[in-house]
Amino acid sequence: xxxxxxxxxxxxTLDRGIPGAFDGETIxxxxxxxxxxxxxxxIAVSAFALPALGFAIGPIFKQPGHAWEDIGPTExxxxxxxxxxxxxxxxxxxxxxxxxxYVRKRNPAIDTDPYDANTPYIAISTRCAHVGCPVRWIDxxxxxxxxxxxxxxxxxxxxxxGPPVRPLDRFPTRVRAGRVQLYTGRFSVNSQLRRFSPRxxxxxxxxxxxxxxxxxxxxxxx
Amino acid sequence: MAKRPAPPLPSALRAPPPRPxxxxxxxTAADRTKEAGIAVVDWLDERTSLSGAGRWLMFRKVPxxxxxxxxxxxxxxxxxxxxxxxxxxxxxxxRPDASGGAYESIRHITNDVFLGQFVRGMxxxxxxxxxxxxxxxxxxxxxxxxxxxxxxxxxxxxxTLLILTMVMALTGYLLPFDDRAxxxxxxxxxxxxxxxxxxxxxxxxxxxxxxxxxxxxxxxxAIHMLLVPGAIAALIGAHLYxxxxxxxxxxxxxxxxxxxxxxxxxx
Numbered sequence: 001x002x003x004x005x006x007x008x009x010x011x012x013t014l015d016r017g018i019p020g021a022f023d024g025e026t027i028x029x030x031x032x033x034x035x036x037x038x039x040x041x042x043i044a045v046s047a048f049a050l051p052a053l054g055f056a057i058g059p060i061f062k063q064p065g066h067a068w069e070d071i072g073p074t075e076x077x078x079x080x081x082x083x084x085x086x087x088x089x090x091x092x093x094x095x096x097x098x099x100x101x102y103v104r105k106r107n108p109a110i111d112t113d114p115y116d117a118n119t120p121y122i123a124i125s126t127r128c129a130h131v132g133c134p135v136r137w138i139d140x141x142x143x144x145x146x147x148x149x150x151x152x153x154x155x156x157x158x159x160x161x162g163p164p165v166r167p168l169d170r171f172p173t174r175v176r177a178g179r180v181q182l183y184t185g186r187f188s189v190n191s192q193l194r195r196f197s198p199r200x201x202x203x204x205x206x207x208x209x210x211x212x213x214x215x216x217x218x219x220x221x222x
Numbered sequence: 223m224a225k226r227p228a229p230p231l232p233s234a235l236r237a238p239p240p241r242p243x244x245x246x247x248x249x250t251a252a253d254r255t256k257e258a259g260i261a262v263v264d265w266l267d268e269r270t271s272l273s274g275a276g277r278w279l280m281f282r283k284v285p286x287x288x289x290x291x292x293x294x295x296x297x298x299x300x301x302x303x304x305x306x307x308x309x310x311x312x313x314x315x316x317r318p319d320a321s322g323g324a325y326e327s328i329r330h331i332t333n334d335v336f337l338g339q340f341v342r343g344m345x346x347x348x349x350x351x352x353x354x355x356x357x358x359x360x361x362x363x364x365x366x367x368x369x370x371x372x373x374x375x376x377x378x379x380x381x382t383l384l385i386l387t388m389v390m391a392l393t394g395y396l397l398p399f400d401d402r403a404x405x406x407x408x409x410x411x412x413x414x415x416x417x418x419x420x421x422x423x424x425x426x427x428x429x430x431x432x433x434x435x436x437x438x439x440x441x442x443x444a445i446h447m448l449l450v451p452g453a454i455a456a457l458i459g460a461h462l463y464x465x466x467x468x469x470x471x472x473x474x475x476x477x478x479x480x481x482x483x484x485x486x487x488x489x
Contacts, residue, residue: 059430059437060423093436094321096404132412133405148409198432200415200425212418219432 061217064090066185071103074180077121079107082137085123087171089184100126101171101182102137102144110155113193123171124157125186129164132201144168158191165204166190187221197221278466285472286479291366292470294359299458301352305390306455308345309447316397318443320436324399349391356387368471376464379457386454393446396439407442408434 013021013028021028071085082102090097102124106116116122124144126134133148143160144153152160157168167190172183188196190205197220199205203213215221249257267273315335317327331338360380363369369377396407411434415425430437 057427060426064431064433090433090435096320096434131409200422201412202416213422216422216426218426
């Protein structure tokens, strides 16, 4: 069918013998009308579709406002055991925005990693590294235990058994005027307790994991 | 032999004589009502030609051996309609407020609103019924070989509908906003985020950020009651169009009937 169509010998419509052609015209008015109408439609659709799309995916690129939260005086925390504190990770949504962190004073004998050197207090997030259920510190066993699928972590938050793929996340801490402060943005660690920007649960950070699960613009290491 | 006249009927069995007004060719009230109905349908049909479409949709040839398993698709459709209707009325009372209002509005529906517990129960259990029916319908289609040429596209649409039904189940699960709803959504969201490379961004998209916020609940609510139901309704339309156009399959055990009158295309 396409082969039967006469070849255009000239780019000018006048030369091609199109009725009503103007001198110097290179596109038929019918074709020009088609293109203009379709372009106008495309512009009109993008005018509402693109902002709506940006509206929906915008939160991927926005970092929520985390803050330093006072969690008590320095003498409230010991080197030997964890004290649970409730912190507000997302303000404005009541109980939903709260989470528990287990805090103890940094013990140079066991927290030997150089990454911990500037951290006066170790604050472990209770969000399980499997799929995010809340873990609990069992004092007698000296283990964090997850109620959902049986993930178990040791004193440093490293995985001992069960399905979790990396240690428990941590919170940055600092001391100001005799009070311990906790930054409500987590950071993640790999099995050597090396720090990474926050990852969601279930995303391993050892080996190829850190490349398969890249850091996100919405969650950066503080 | 000449036919003899029938014996006269007793008067009780004889047709009554025409009443005044009836036999004069004037229509009765019943006739006028009937005429009015026909006139309305005619008026519509003259302007829309819908009667042809109606005949095309309703008066189809159905293969011999069609049985109760062929009703599973309609059953799924009615489950969807039930979900749509009860969902609309639940939306009149529901508040997607993450700081306690959502749970409170569900409690209000269940305990205070007239028939609220029933309508919510219909929606809650109807969701499970719909998922079960979708799978039974899918199993029937698979076991009867009804996904084969020329019905592959309808299978693809059906699988899309299955996925959308699952999205409905997932997003609806969060809305009661009790502990189970909250933690199930946290887990589901984190499972989404474990997809390599794009998973973390998908998780952020679903949750509207790196943490669960009030936006997460309204986002799930909007997906649950606006985005996905619209897509499901549109795809059900396409699904039914293809069913009507291609016809249903005969059961796999039925033998080919080669009588020529069965191959006529006009009913």
